[in-house]
Amino acid sequence: MVTEPTGRRAHTIRDVAEAAGVSVATVSRVLAGNYPVAAKTRQRVQRSVRELNYVVNTHARALAGVQTETIAFMLNDLRGPSFADAAHGVEQEAAGRGRLCLICSTGGDPEREQAFLMLMREQRASAVIVIGGVRDDAPYRESMAEMARSLQSVGSRLVLCGRPLVGDGVPATVVEYDNEGGAYSITTHLLANGHRRILFLGGDEGSTTSMGRLAGYRRALTDFGVPVDPGLIEGRGFERRDGYETVRRRLDRGVDFTAVFAMTDMSATGALAAFDEAGVRVPEDVSLVGYDDIQLAADLRPKLTTVHVPYEELGRTAVRLALDLREGRIGEADQHVVLGTHVVVRNSVSRRSPA
Amino acid sequence: MVTEPTGRRAHTIRDVAEAAGVSVATVSRVLAGNYPVAAKTRQRVQRSVRELNYVVNTHARALAGVQTETIAFMLNDLRGPSFADAAHGVEQEAAGRGRLCLICSTGGDPEREQAFLMLMREQRASAVIVIGGVRDDAPYRESMAEMARSLQSVGSRLVLCGRPLVGDGVPATVVEYDNEGGAYSITTHLLANGHRRILFLGGDEGSTTSMGRLAGYRRALTDFGVPVDPGLIEGRGFERRDGYETVRRRLDRGVDFTAVFAMTDMSATGALAAFDEAGVRVPEDVSLVGYDDIQLAADLRPKLTTVHVPYEELGRTAVRLALDLREGRIGEADQHVVLGTHVVVRNSVSRRSPA
DNA sequence: CTGAAAGCGCTAACAA
DNA sequence: TTGTTAGCGCTTTCAG
Numbered sequence: 001m002v003t004e005p006t007g008r009r010a011h012t013i014r015d016v017a018e019a020a021g022v023s024v025a026t027v028s029r030v031l032a033g034n035y036p037v038a039a040k041t042r043q044r045v046q047r048s049v050r051e052l053n054y055v056v057n058t059h060a061r062a063l064a065g066v067q068t069e070t071i072a073f074m075l076n077d078l079r080g081p082s083f084a085d086a087a088h089g090v091e092q093e094a095a096g097r098g099r100l101c102l103i104c105s106t107g108g109d110p111e112r113e114q115a116f117l118m119l120m121r122e123q124r125a126s127a128v129i130v131i132g133g134v135r136d137d138a139p140y141r142e143s144m145a146e147m148a149r150s151l152q153s154v155g156s157r158l159v160l161c162g163r164p165l166v167g168d169g170v171p172a173t174v175v176e177y178d179n180e181g182g183a184y185s186i187t188t189h190l191l192a193n194g195h196r197r198i199l200f201l202g203g204d205e206g207s208t209t210s211m212g213r214l215a216g217y218r219r220a221l222t223d224f225g226v227p228v229d230p231g232l233i234e235g236r237g238f239e240r241r242d243g244y245e246t247v248r249r250r251l252d253r254g255v256d257f258t259a260v261f262a263m264t265d266m267s268a269t270g271a272l273a274a275f276d277e278a279g280v281r282v283p284e285d286v287s288l289v290g291y292d293d294i295q296l297a298a299d300l301r302p303k304l305t306t307v308h309v310p311y312e313e314l315g316r317t318a319v320r321l322a323l324d325l326r327e328g329r330i331g332e333a334d335q336h337v338v339l340g341t342h343v344v345v346r347n348s349v350s351r352r353s354p355a
Numbered sequence: 356m357v358t359e360p361t362g363r364r365a366h367t368i369r370d371v372a373e374a375a376g377v378s379v380a381t382v383s384r385v386l387a388g389n390y391p392v393a394a395k396t397r398q399r400v401q402r403s404v405r406e407l408n409y410v411v412n413t414h415a416r417a418l419a420g421v422q423t424e425t426i427a428f429m430l431n432d433l434r435g436p437s438f439a440d441a442a443h444g445v446e447q448e449a450a451g452r453g454r455l456c457l458i459c460s461t462g463g464d465p466e467r468e469q470a471f472l473m474l475m476r477e478q479r480a481s482a483v484i485v486i487g488g489v490r491d492d493a494p495y496r497e498s499m500a501e502m503a504r505s506l507q508s509v510g511s512r513l514v515l516c517g518r519p520l521v522g523d524g525v526p527a528t529v530v531e532y533d534n535e536g537g538a539y540s541i542t543t544h545l546l547a548n549g550h551r552r553i554l555f556l557g558g559d560e561g562s563t564t565s566m567g568r569l570a571g572y573r574r575a576l577t578d579f580g581v582p583v584d585p586g587l588i589e590g591r592g593f594e595r596r597d598g599y600e601t602v603r604r605r606l607d608r609g610v611d612f613t614a615v616f617a618m619t620d621m622s623a624t625g626a627l628a629a630f631d632e633a634g635v636r637v638p639e640d641v642s643l644v645g646y647d648d649i650q651l652a653a654d655l656r657p658k659l660t661t662v663h664v665p666y667e668e669l670g671r672t673a674v675r676l677a678l679d680l681r682e683g684r685i686g687e688a689d690q691h692v693v694l695g696t697h698v699v700v701r702n703s704v705s706r707r708s709p710a
Numbered sequence: 711c712t713g714a715a716a717g718c719g720c721t722a723a724c725a726a
Numbered sequence: 727t728t729g730t731t732a733g734c735g736c737t738t739t740c741a742g
Contacts, residue, residue, distance in 0.1 A: 010479075010509040012735055023713045028737055035738095038711060053508050058477040060735035062414035063718045068474070078442050078458075079650075084434045091433065091460050095467065100474055103433075103458035105446050112450065119423070119455055122413040124365075153408045154365040240650075269654050276656075295434075295595075299624050301631075301656040367719055378729045383721060390722095393727060415719030418734045 011052045019048040031056065062124075071319055072102045072120040072128045074113065080266070081294040082311045086131050086161065089315025097323060099126065117147050124154055127173075127322035131161040131315070135206040141166050148172040157326065159318045164208050165336065173321045173335040175314055179209055182307035182341035183216025186289050187261060189305070189343055191224045194352040195259040195287060199250070200233045201271060202242055202263035209238075213263055213291060232257060235267075243267030247274035258286060258352055265290035265297050265306055272300060283350035293344055303346035310339050366407045374403040386411060417479075426674055427457045427475040427483045429468065435621070436649040437666045441486050441516065444670025452678060454481065472502050479509055482528075482677035486516035486670070490561040496521050503527040512681060514673045519563050520691065528676045528690040530669055534564055537662035537696035538571025541644050542616060544660070544698055546579045549707040550614040550642060554605070555588045556626060557597055557618035564593075568618055568646060593618055598625030606633050613641060613707055620645035620652050620661055627655060638705035648699055658701035665694050 013031075017024045022041060029035040030045040037045075048054070058068050071094040075083045087103055094101040102125065106112040113130075120128045128151060134140060144166045148158040152171040159173040166172060190198050200217050203210030214233070221228050235246030243262050251274065262268035268290030275282050282288050282302055290297060293308035317337060324330045368386075372379045377396060384390040385400040392400075403409070413423050426449040430438045442458060449456040457480065461467040468485075475483045483506060489495060499521045503513040507526040514528040521527060545553055555572050558565030569588070576583050590601030598617050606629065617623035623645030630637050637643050637657055645652060648663035672692060679685045 013737095014735080024736075025713060025715095025738080026711090029712090032737080036711065041711080053505055055473070055476050055505070055509055057418070057479070057735055058474075059414040059417035059479075060718090061737075063412070063418055063720090064735080064737040065718065066737070068477075078433070078446065079436070079439045081434070081436070084439055087433050088460065100457075100471075101459060102455075104456060105443065116455075118410070119413075121410045122423075124412070124414075150408050150410070154410055273654065296651055296654065299628065299651065299655060368721095369719080379720080380722080380729060380731095381727090384728090387721080391727065396727080412719055415734090416721075418736090419719080419721040420734065421721070 010057070011054045013054070013056070015052055016045065016048045016054050019052060020045045067124065069099045069126045070102055070123060071099045071322075072104070072116075072123075072125040073131070073315075074104050074106060074116055074129065075131045076106060076108045078103070078105045081296065082264075082292045082309065083131060085294075085311035086315040089312035089317075090129060090319055091315075092312075093316040093319035097319070099319075099323075114143075117151075121147075121151055121154055121156065125156050126326060127157045127159055127319065129159040129161055129315070129318045129322070130163065131318075132163070132209075134163055134208060135204070136164055136208045136211070137206060144172070145170045157322045159322050161314055161318050162209065171332075173318070173325065175318045175321065175337055175339065177309050177314060177339040178341050179212030180216040180219070182291065182309070182343070183213040183261075184220045185216075185341075185343045186291070186305070186307050187217045187220035188224075189345070190259045190261065190287065190289065190349065191220060191226065193259075193287070193349055195349075196226055197229070197232060197257040197259070199257040199260045200263075201246055201260050202235045202237055202267045204236050204238075210263065217261060238264045238267055240266045240270040240273075243270030244274045245270070247271045248278075251275075251278050251280070255280065255286065259349070260286060260288045262288065262290045265292045265294045265304060268304055268306070269296065269300060272304075283348050287349040287352070289349060297344075298346065300348075302348045305346045305348045306344055307341050308344050309341050313339060365412070366409045368409070368411070370407055371400065371403045371409050374407060375400045422479065424454045424481045425457055425478060426454045426677075427459070427471075427478075427480040428486070428670075429459050429461060429471055429484065430486045431461060431463045433458070433460045436651065437619075437647045437664065438486060440649075440666035441670040444667035444672075445484060445674055446670075447667075448671040448674035452674070454674075454678075469498075472506075476502075476506055476509055476511065480511055481681060482512045482514055482674065484514040484516055484670070484673045484677070485518065486673075487518070487564075489518055489563060490559070491519055491563045491566070492561060499527070500525045512677045514677050516669055516673050517564065526687075528673070528680065530673045530676065530692055530694065532664050532669060532694040533696050534567025535571040535574070537646065537664070537698070538568040538616075539575045540571075540696075540698045541646070541660070541662050542572045542575035543579075544700070545614045545616065545642065545644065545704065546575060546581065548614075548642070548704055551581055552584070552587060552612040552614070554612040554615045555618075556601055556615055557590045557592055557622045559591050559593075565618065572616060587612060590622075593622055595621045595625040595628075598622030599629045600625070602626045602629035603633075606630075606635070610635065610641065614704070615641060615643045617643065617645045620647045620649045620659060623659055623661070624651065624655065627659075638703050642704040642707070644704060652699075653701065655703075657703045660701045660703045661699055662696050663699050664696050668694060 013024050017027045030042050073090045104116045148170045151158045161175050165174045290306040293306045297304040297306050368379050372382045384392050385397050428445045446456050459471045503525045506513045516530050520529045645661040648661045652659040652661050
């Protein structure tokens with residue numbers, strides 16, 4: 001027989017104690033199972049718990065000193081396939097360590113970002129993981145540094161994923177991947193295939209992800225002795241429609257490039273759609289590469305050559321670092337890692353003899 | 356000057372009170388802002404809060420009666436594009452109503468599912484939303500019914516999304532979409548284009564999603580006077596590789612169908628890859644349709660004809676229903692809705708004169 | 711092995 | 727306008 005609590009309130013430990021004819025201390029002990037209790041008493045208590053449908057109140061428990069550890073994870077948009085992979089990595093690692101995972105998407109709104117950080121600070125999350133590139137300016141650094149300190153002051157830890165270190169002496173963990181190196185490699189791949197006029201597509205000025213990828217593009221060009229043409233760096237954004245629109249616009253002015261390096265696979269997807277509509281064949285007429293290696297990349301036609309980014313690993317590492325630090329298994333010195341990237345060659349690049 | 360708490364503990368409201376030379380009640384009032392406080396006192400308190408880097412303890416606050424409302428959301432895999440859309444809908448609606456959103460993916464493991472439900476019950480989440488099809492058998496119904504009652508007993512609410520009602524009188528909200536109707540429509544679309552031998556691809560026996568879609572397929576066939584051939588219902592699973600493998604296997608035995616109805620767009624994607632490898636052209640040699648209308652569907656070549664499912668709306672509705680009920684704005688009677696689906700025609704189906 | 715009681719940090723009467 | 731204080735539900739000494 002399941003008894004409903006009276007007057008719209010959940011049963012408390014006291015109700016259970018009364019029902020079982022014991023003290024609350026005994027109930028608590030039975031529940032925790034970390035202290036000897038007579039078998040008969042235990043059974044009586046357990047029966048009452050069941051009958052009353054009793055559930056402990058996490059808040060009360062937390063207040064009394066037993067923390068239900070939680071990992072908070074913040075991203076721009078759950079629907080971005082690469083970040084979903086990272087979220088999955090966080091989830092997996094957190095679950096494996098018996099932590100609950102709190103995910104929040106902010107839609108890139110700095111206010112919601114702040115609000116969530118505050119909330120997590122209040123909740124005393126074990127770690128707060130922030131993922132995704134960001135405009136790297138002074139106000140950002142200042143506010144992140146402050147947040148890092150503030151989280152530290154309540155025993156939590158800020159983890160920056162795919163974002164740059166925010167300043168020296170700031171108590172934050174950083175897990176990056178090699179944006180510049182990946183961009184360098186794939187640009188080199190294009191150059192090695194004879195391409196000289198390579199359109200760099202998308203990105204946002206000031207975004208660290210953009211800056212890194214653009215830097216790799218530039219360095220590769222320079223190393224090959226190809227001058228960097230500012231007219232070949234165009235468009236903004238990382239989404240499908242950004243790539244689509246930029247290519248549409250560009251196509252109106254004629255095709256003065258033989259290859260396109262899209263900042264992300266999503267934007268490459270948009271570019272491909274635009275080429276498709278315009279009757280421009282990929283890779284026969286123009287070659288195309290992306291960045292991220294999302295699932296979709298292998299299902300496009302042609303299959304997209306791109307840079308693999310270990311997003312899941314990124315999420316996993318973020319959790320591991322923060323928790324190992326907290327448990328004293330590693331130190332501050334290990335709190336900055338850079339994960340590698342590599343080119344995945346598929347069918348979207350064709351050979352071309354340089355003019 | 357930011358003061359760090361002494362001895363690894365966060366500052367409490369008492370520390371702030373002392374620093375500002377007021378009582379804790381005054382600090383609480385300043386923080387809540389719901390009670391008059393002299394301007395000068397307020398400023399003093401605010402300064403202390405800042406200096407001490409003070410953050411309220413949610414648990415203590417919750418225990419004292421002020422709940423930080425939370426919406427819990429549980430799915431199998433964050434990386435499934437359709438469920439990511441639903442998660443996004445939940446997120447949006449929850450954020451719009453000032454709720455924090457707790458997301459957890461279970462990987463389909465019933466144990467983790469249970470554990471998360473328990474945890475959410477303990478946390479006193481405002482609502483617990485469960486999404487995704489499931490094997491609909493007696494044990495499942497029993498355990499879900501019990502969970503629904505148990506959540507209700509702590510003032511929470513169970514919401515089943517894309518899952519069937521679990522029994523009469525069970526206090527749960529149900530948001531479904533019309534699986535059967537969508538399957539009926541798209542099968543009809545195939546039939547109207549002259550197809551008679553339609554391979555139904557994937558699904559899991561007992562899964563409600565499979566059952567609904569299969570039922571629609573059957574009904575359409577029957578309405579067109581086409582006998583249902585059990586030999587044309589094949590394969591299991593919903594993922595890309597499931598579709599891929601089944602089609603591979605099937606292809607070895609020759610192509611005795613003119614169209615394929617894949618249970619999901621992901622499985623259609625796998626099927627397409629398999630056809631591609633085997634040199635079978637879609638839609639010239641065989642037509643293909645999917646279900647879900649994920650983003651990817653429009654980027655495949657050919658663009659995939661499929662059934663649109665309003666996943667984001669699904670998530671949104673789940674939150675809305677649960678919260679409106681809790682706030683007394685709607686009643687139990689409104690706690691079951693079925694969202695519509697519709698066919699999106701693209702390029703993966705060709706006309707064929709029936710043999 | 712069991713119980714009584716002192717908090718945990720905060721809010722909200724109730725007093726002043 | 728401000729302070730005092732009684733809980734909120736649970737854990738955990740400290741005494742039986």
